[in-house]
Amino acid sequence: MPVVDQRGFTLIELLIAMAVFGFMLLIVIVGFLNVVNIHNAALASNQSQDSARAAMDLLVQAVRDSTGTPTITNGVAPGLADGNYDVLCLQSPSGYEDYYVTGSPAQIVSGSVTSCGDTAPTNVVPVTSTTQAVSYFHALQQTSSNQPNWRPEIELTLTLGSSNGTTNGTGAALSCNNNNADRAFCSIVTLTSGAVPR
DSSP, X not given: OOOOOOOOOOHHHHHHHXXXXXXXXXXXXXXXXXXXXXXXXXXXXXXXXXXXHXXXXXXXXXXXXXXXXXXXXXXXOTTOSSXXXXXXXXXXXXXXXXXXXXBTTTEEEEOEESSTTOSSOSEEEEOSXXXXXXXXXXXXXXXXXXXXXXXXXXXXXXXXXXXXXXXXXXXXXXXXXSSHHHHTTOOEEEEEEEEOOO
């Protein structure tokens, strides 16, 4: 009857097997973490783009629905402490309306007022979730033209970013933090659009 070798693995063989298994496990974990980071970055980007588009669409529609010549106050919007927000004054049949964007959640602030620059707007319309914040809003009116039937086109610029502590800087200089953990959850979107009052 033949003798069967019943010896087990040697210590060196076990160590080599564990090292190979550990290396393969490390590759799988790193790949999984990369997929998660890509997913988080895409989600943050989609949310910021959707919020910025919603705010810009509301502003463009407000300019198109307005009458007369718009007025733009550069620098500080009512109740704000810095110069990252302009005030866009639009004429409507019921008077003037102030439009500026600020805060988290981002808000379009508007209301029928007697003059541009009121400190207590009558209507505040949130346009984003609390995960988004507007960092910069700028309105620019094209210079007048001698062409017949010329109407003043308004160029609107809006910068919006994640309000989860992953950004630094203010206004148009807003940027994502440098560390990789924050960059996966950070997104900054700048949109520019033009509109002409009717």
